Every structure is written in C-alpha cells, then in structure tokens.
Amino acid sequence: MTLASVPPPAMAEGRQANGSPLETSSPREASSRDLPVVCEGGQRQAFCGLAGIVWLHRKLQDTFFLVVGSRTCAHMLQSAAGVMIFAAPRFATAILEERDLAGLADANAELDRVVTRLLERRPDIATLFLVGTCPSEVIKLDLHKAAERLNQAFQAQAQADATQPNQPIPPQGLPGTTGVSPAGRPRVLAYSGSGLETTFTQGEDTCLEALVPDLPAPPAGESSLLVVGTLADVVEDQFSRLFAELGIGPVRFFPPRSARALPPVGPGTRLLLAQPFLGRAARALEARGAELLTAPFPIGIEGTRGWFASAAQAWGLAADRVEAVLAKPAARAGQALARYREQLAGKRIAFFPDSQLEALIARFLQQECDMEILVAGVPYFDRRLMAGEIDLLSRALPGHPAGSFGVVEGGDVDRQLDTVRAARPDLTVCGLGLANPLEAEGLTTKWSIELVFSPIQGFEQAADLAELFARPLTRRARLRF
Amino acid sequence: MELAVWTYEGPTHMGALRVATAMRGVHCLLHAPQGDSYADLLFTMIERRPGRPPVSYTSFQQRDLGRSTADLIKEAARATYERFRPEVLLIGESCTAELLQDQAGSLVRGLGLPVPVLPLDLPSWSRKETWGAGETFHRLARALLKPRAPVPGAPRPARAPGQPPRANLLGPIALGFRCRDDVTAVSRLLAAIGVEVHVVAPLGARPTDLLRLPEADFNICLYPEIAESTCAWLERTFRQPWVRAVPIGIGATRDFLAEVARLANEPGVTAAATRLADSATAGASEIGFATGAAAYAPRLPWYSQSVDATYLTGKRVFIFGDATHALAAARIVDRELGMRVVGLGTYLREQARPVREAARQYGLEALITADYLEVEACIAASHPELVLGTQMERHVAKRLGIPCAVISGPAHVQDFPARHAPQMGFEGADVIFDTWIGPLMMGLEEHLLTMFRGDFEFGAEPAITAESLPATAAVSQAPASPERVPDTTAGFAPAVPPKAADEVVNDPIWDPLAENELKKIPFFVRGKARRNTECFARERGIATITVETLYDAKAHFGR
Ligand code: SF4
Secondary structure (H helix, E strand, O other), rough: OOOOOOOOOOOOOOOOOOOOOOOOHHHHHOOOOOOOOEEEEOOOOOHHHHHHHHHHHHHHEEEEEEEEEHHHHHHHHHHHHHOOOOOOOOEEEEOOHHHHOOOHHHHHHHHHHHHHHHHHHHHOOOOEEEEEHHHHHOOOOHHHHHHHHHHHHHHHHHHHHHHHOOOOOOOOOOOOOOEOOOOOEEEEEEEEEEOOEEOOOHHHHHHHHHHHOOOOOOOOOEEEEEEEEOOOHHHHHHHHHHHHHHHOOEEEEEEOOOOOOOOOOOOEEEEEEEOOOOHHHHHHHOOOOEEOOOOOOOOOHHHHHHHEEEEEEEOOOOOHHHHHHHHHHHHHHHHHHHHHHHHHOOEEEEEEOOOOOOHHHHHHHHHHOOOOOEEEEEEEOOOOOHHHHHHHHHHHHOOOOOOOOEEEEEEOHHHHHHHHHHHOOOOOEHHHHHHHHHOOOOOOEOOOOOHHOOOOOOOOOOHHHHHHHHHHHHHHHHHOO | EEEEOOOOOOOOOHHHHHHHHHOOOEEEEEEHHHHHHHHHHHHHHHOOOOOOEEEOOEOOOHHHHHHOOHHHHHHHHHHHHHHOOOOOOEEEEEHHHHHOOOOOHHHHHHHOOOEEEOOOOOOOOOHHHHHHHHHHHHHHHHHHHHOOOOOOOOOOOOOOOOOOOEEEEEEOOOOEEEEHHHHHHHHHHHHHHHOOOEEOOOOOOHHHHHHOOHHOOOEEOOOHHHHHHHHHHHHHHHHHOEOOOOEEOHHHHHHHHHHHHHHOOHHHHHHHHHHHHOOOOOOOOOOOOOOOOOOOOEEEEEEEEOHHHHHOOOOOOEEEEOOHHHHHHHHHHHHHOOOEEEEEOOHHHHHHHHHHHHHOOOOOOOOEOHHHHHHHHHHHHHHOOOEEEEEHHHHHHHHHOOOOEOOOOOOOOHHOOOOOOOOOOHHHHHHHHHHOOOOOOOOOEEEHHHHHOHHHHHOHHHHHHHOHHHHHHHHOOOOOOOOOOOOOOOOOOOOOOOOOOHHHOOOOOOHHHHHHHHHHHOHHHHHHHHHHHHHHHHHHHOOOHHHHHHHHHHHHHOO
C-alpha cells in the first residue's frame, strides 16, 4: 500500500516539506518559464488526507469510507467533519487495538470481521474504500491486499449463492456500469489518507487514483473529455452546459456522483483537471491512455476562460467561436465581481499553506480583485500540474507591473505566524486552528476550509469566491461595541 | 479492532493537551504526524480560546521514517524551548509515534534544556483521552512535588492561628463540561462559608502553583475522572485529606458543604455551612424571592414542589455521560425532580464501578459502552420521555423525537455558553432545573392539550407541533420516528406495515373500533400507547386488539 515515494531533491533550507508525491517540485519538469518558489521545512498545521473523506463521501453517494487507523484518526475525522455533524455518515474508523498491533495475521482477520459486520448493516454500499493511515502504514498492514482478499471472498460467495437455485439473487448492477461485483456485493478498494504521505486535499488524489483501474474502457474511437476533481453539482451542471454550447463532448466527470456509474477512460480521453491537487490520479489516468491537457484552473474569470479555451483548442475549435460562447458568462461574472473588487482593491492578504488552492486564489484576488498578495503559502508546489497556470501566475510575480507575490512551499507555522504578525495583512487565510487566535490579535481571517467546501469554480462563482473574502472585512467593519 | 462511527473520547495525548492548555507556563511537544495538529482547532473553535494551545508538533513524514527521526525530535525540542520558554516541557507521543519507539522523552531529556522535561509515555493504544488527562495531571503534580515530600509519617503542620481554612480545587481542564463556570460557582460557595480557595488546578495554574498545593488544608476533587488519582497521591504523600462529594444538585451540594465543614474543622465554617445547607430547603416562603442575599439561595426545591411541576412525576429519563455528571443527574432526576431513571450509563470504562452501583439502586443494569450505536439502541428500547446525555445522545434523541438536555462532554461549541451557566453548587442546580425542564412540555400546557384534545383546532397535529410545542418540533420532521406511525391509515388497514410471513402471525391486528379509540388519545402519547398495547397483546397471545384490550393495557401500564 505504500505509494512509491521518491524523495524529491531538496530545494531550500531544511527538510523539503511537501506531501511527497514523486512528481512534485522536480526541477526536471520545471516549465521553461520558471517560477521562483521558496521551499521551507518545519512544523506543520494542516490536516492529513483523511479530511478528504468529508467531501468525497458526499459526492460519491453510494460509497463507504472505512479508515483503518488509531483513535487519533477517528477523532481527527470527526473533528474535521464539522465537529459532530450527525446522521448515519458513510464513513467510520476501524480502530486498531493492542492485539492488532501484535500480529498482522490477526489484524487481517479482524479487518475482515469488521468489514463483514459493516456490510451487514449497510447493504446499500456499492464501493467500500479501505483508507490507510499513518499507523496502518507503519505496521505495514497492506490494505490493497486486504481489498483483493475481500473481493475474492465476495466473488466466491456470490458464485456459491448463484448455484443455489432457491436463493434469491440480489439485483445486478445496471448494464454497462462497473464498481459492483456480480452478486451486488460491494467492490472493495484501498488508498492512503495518511499524514505521512498526504496533506489535506491530497486525500482526494489518492482516492481517485485507486478508482482509476475500475474505470471501464471507452467505445473504440470515441474522443471525450474527462473533468477530474470534485466539483459541486451546480458547478458541474454549469460546465456541462458550456461544453455543450461549445460543441465539446461527450463530457464526463470524475469522481462521478455514484460509484456505480464510473466514466470510461482510454486513448481518446482528454483530461481537464478541475482541482490542483490531483497529480497521482492524473498519472494513473494517463497510464490508461488519456491525454492531460495543459490548462489553468477554473478559478476566477481568467482561469475559467483559459480552462475552457484549453479544451476548445484540443477540439480544434476556432478562437472566435469559443469567445462567442464564453463572452456572455464572462461579462456577467465581471459585472458581479465589480462590487467586491471595489471593496477588496488595495487590501493586503496572506495565505497560510492549507488547501493547495492558495496560489490560484491569490492569482485571482490579485489580478481580478486588485488585492495585494503578501505571501501565498502552499503545502507543496506541483510544477507539472501548475504548468497551465504559469502564464497567469508569472504575470503576478516580480517584474510584472501588477505587483508581485511570493509562493512559499511548506513552511514552519511559527515562523509564518511571525511573518504575518509583522506584516499585519488586512486579511489572513488560514486553517481553523489559527483563525481565532489571529482574530484575537486583531487580524481578520478567512478559514481556508470553506474554500474547499464551497462552490467557487467557474464564471458564475467568481463573485461568490470574492465575496468569501469580502465578508470578514465587512464583518469587522460593522462590529462596534 | 473497534468499529467507531463517532467516538466519545479522543486519544490519550488529547487528554494531555487539555491539561497543558488549561495551565499556564506549560508547553507540550508532541511527536506526531502533521494531521494530528487538528487538535488545535478543538480548543480554538469549540472552546473559542483566543490563544493557540501550547503544543508544537514534530510533523514527521514518510521520508523521515527512512532515516532516524531523532534529529527531528531534538531540533523541534530546541526550537520549541527557544520560542516558548515554558516552565515545564511535556513530551508526548501520538499513536503513530508510539509505534516508532523513538524514545522522544529521553532524547529531549538528553538535550539538557534548562527546564524540567517531563516525558508522558501515555499508552495510546490501550487508553483514551479522559484517562490521559488525569494521568498527565497526576504525573505533573508528582514530578514537581516529589522532591518536597515530607518523611512518611510526619504530621501535617498545624494551621496558623487566624488563618482561615484553605482548599485546592482540583480537576477543571480545557474543553471540560462547564468547568469554567463550576470553578466560579464553587469558589463563591466556599467564600460564603469562610473557606479560602488556595490553588485551582489544572485550569489557570502555573507549575509554581502546583508547588503550593500541599499548603492547603485539604483538596476538593471536582471531577474525579481527572483529579482522583492526584488527590489520592497528595493524601498519601502530604497527608492532605480530600472532599469526595461532587456538588451537583441540591442534595449533593448539601453533602459537599457538610464534608467541607468536617475537613475545615473550624466552628465558624461549620456553622455557616449548616446555615447555608439548611437555607436550601427552608420551606418555600421566601426562597427565590429574596434579593441581595449574601449567599445564593436555590429555587430548584421550591420550583420542584410547586404544583406546576406535578407533571414531571414519574417521567422516564435515560441518562448517559461521563461518570461524574451521569451519577449526579441520576440523583437529581430521582430525588429532586421526582422523575424516574430508566437508563444509566457511561462511556468511561474506568469509572464503571460507581455507575454500576448507582444503577442497581434504581433497579437497572448500567450501560457501560463507548459504542454510540449501542447507546442508541438502549435509548430506543427504554422509551424515555427525556434523555440526559452528551451531544451524541442529543442527536439520537432528536431522531427519535424525544426531548433531550446535554449534561456532559465530549465538548461541543454549544457547551460553552456566553452566560454564566455552572452545573455545580446551588447556582448550578438552578441552571440544571431550567435546562432539563425546558425541553419538556410545560406542565400546564400538556394539561390543557389533554383537556381540549377533542376540539377541532387541535385536530390538525402539525399546527400544534409547530406553534405550541417548539421543543418537540423534531417529532414532526422525523418520519422514521416511532411516534409518527401514520395516522391517516384507513381505519381497516393494519397500521403496522406487513412484515415477513413468519412475523405476521405474532403481530396483533387492530380492530377498527380500537384503532378509532386510539386516535382519541393525544398524539404525543399515541405512539407509546400503540406500542404498549401491542406489546401487551403480544405477551398474552391476543391476535386482535379491541377497545377492551386497549384499556386493559392502559390499566396494566398505568402509573
Ligand atoms: S496524521 Fe496520520 S495518525 Fe494523524 S489522523 Fe491523519 S492518518 Fe491518522
């Protein structure tokens, strides 16, 4: 289960501080137009990849996430999930106990027992993810093998059931879908959400990567577009309409809303990333023959325009036709944005590294809202994925009249706090652990976690995104005691 | 392997952080992967602490494991010391770090930092948060005070003449259920009888304050889960007696006052404590109407005696929480509110014994479990009319359409109200009366509803639910609730949907006349009447429920 992790060459002082996907930060893959990205080591204030379960389980409506870890993992997940929102959530933790640590054989038997019990209670589950954690990786509990073993067991059981004529056979998956083994038994997959390997949003990357082998092959000769990365349903629908207007299609989304309807992938599939943290998933899809389009990310008007334009180019569409389709929503977005630009213009903002969206949002706030970016911290900087952003980003970097901001990779939280305290920005974007302490020091903050949970991509959401930053400023201005 | 959907307790190091965060001058270096830094947000978001908790993380990653993590630990310890200059540095290890066996504690000790370094070595794979908090407090007190222990058998020095008796308040920590307000309430109570509060710990204490603990005449163990082991050690080592009564509820506060007076051993204190204790039950005449009184006089006894509270009599109450609050709640429910305890339990295995004993008093078997699904099943099975529990039980109760009040952690942002809302002392008793009784329908309101149930305005159930019964509004929104078996079912159809063939045989059928009679019962007790009657019929093998059966069952179950 341990993902191949080649330590990237150290880039600056101290430990190289990224989440260590092998393709990040490698100078070999640096764009011709290089970006000065400073990399720092030290103490981190960030969620691990388990946090991704919070939005993934909502998107993939018939899946269940079983974290195999410690009490800390269970507690972290429940804290990240909005501090005890309730219902019957489609995630749980199999908490390892002392005797599981003693012998792996027993741990595997225990895992089978827990999974069986869980499935008895939740017959509605189509896909079960076993999610690896720091402890499961340290004790070398191989969850990929466990998943295989469980799948085989289910298959055998299904065959046994099928040979007994008076046993009702559970309904089959819909024709043409995958993700369900023959007798309606769930498919079991494994991925890592451990803090040793993944930071916050990277948990989505490893999850999607695990789903890739299950994607069906496309009809021969079909060329299609696959949008990769969790988007709010409303954003997906807007994007679908625009792609249809452009004449690009078929367009599919990954992850899909149901694990029973996985999109096909193969040669002829073009990949357009909707999120900047999907390096491993992209590699896995490319290994299936798909082609990764170089594009900016659909954040802000310019990012969204460039994102659609990249797809249009791959489809060989004429630039004026593309502009004809995009002009209207772009103009509408510009109008909606104007109000917030007035409020945000000239305001100074700093980003702590957290969601991996920082560089993109900083680019948007600077270029489209006229804010001044003091620093944009990112957990790690993936040059390959950011290749399509280089043009937009480098406009914002030193030498450009619009001003400049530094992208800092990793970083020590105490030193970052020193920087922010000294600079006293008008707005600081940070995780939940830092927000109230900074507010108490008189600094206005925005929780970065909201940027992950809110629909912010696309033309229609550009103003909503700006509003997320305007709101804390408005609030501070209103309060008087 | 334990399958956990929601957990009542976090890991042991979380307990250590709650102690460190409660104190001043203490910092914890936690050997842990980056994701474990989520702990910060519990303090800053749930408790709304304006400062960061005093914890630094080593944030080790995959690539650190290949080589030695020793350098990382040492580097982090030096940087932490330089930046925070704590008076004591705690060294903790999260679950994952414990597996690595890096010996973080001895590594940091070896650095020779000019500050006491205390390795915690909490067993994170066998114990949990609450135990971790108690253990951290105990080890900290022991490490600081051991060098000052008198020779065994030496008598305690006598109190200086003229010096009022002094007590330490032990047990309140960060993210504790109403700890903040309990300390205030208990301090006021002690001030009213002439006892000085010497040190409050861990909440607000510095390590140097812990050094002053033995100076007090006795200790008050406010939260046994956290402070019991420390109190016991202080008694063994410094011959310092301690108060065991936890002052939650009227009776318990009276017991507490008596115990404090006994340990204070001072005639003035004894007289004041007796006066105060008696005032709490001194008839109804002026209680609750006096203003400007020197000491707080509780209103709970009189409110509970007033005729309006009659409707509370025998109400079925299910109680679950930490041991301290669950035990106190049971006593209050039973004796002070005149309701009936139909379930009692705790998620703290370490405290199972006293809870089991108490449950036996109420003719119950205690529920000792950390599996909230099991708690949910027990709640559903005991058909309570009020649930007193943690935030988890609040959600369960909401689903089942049962009123609920929260009496215990784990902490939730709602458990840190802006107003002073203690649980302890006479002040706390009144807060409890309001918060527990609030969710129940007001007595007179219930009375009126019963009297006018035949009136057409009351026929439309949603109107009542929405307007008169805000507290039970959840009922109408929860279609799965057993209270909401659809009443629109045609008179002749069985109200219970047919089940598998073998079950139908045992399920009694409602005669249409009985079904009609059932509809005359107020809707908020109708579900229960239906269940009870069916249960009654099943037990007696009655296949068809007639009007007779309905009234037989009513007589059987009636109070
Ligand atoms: S960082 Fe590791 S140990 Fe901590 S919660 Fe995440 S997976 Fe679990």
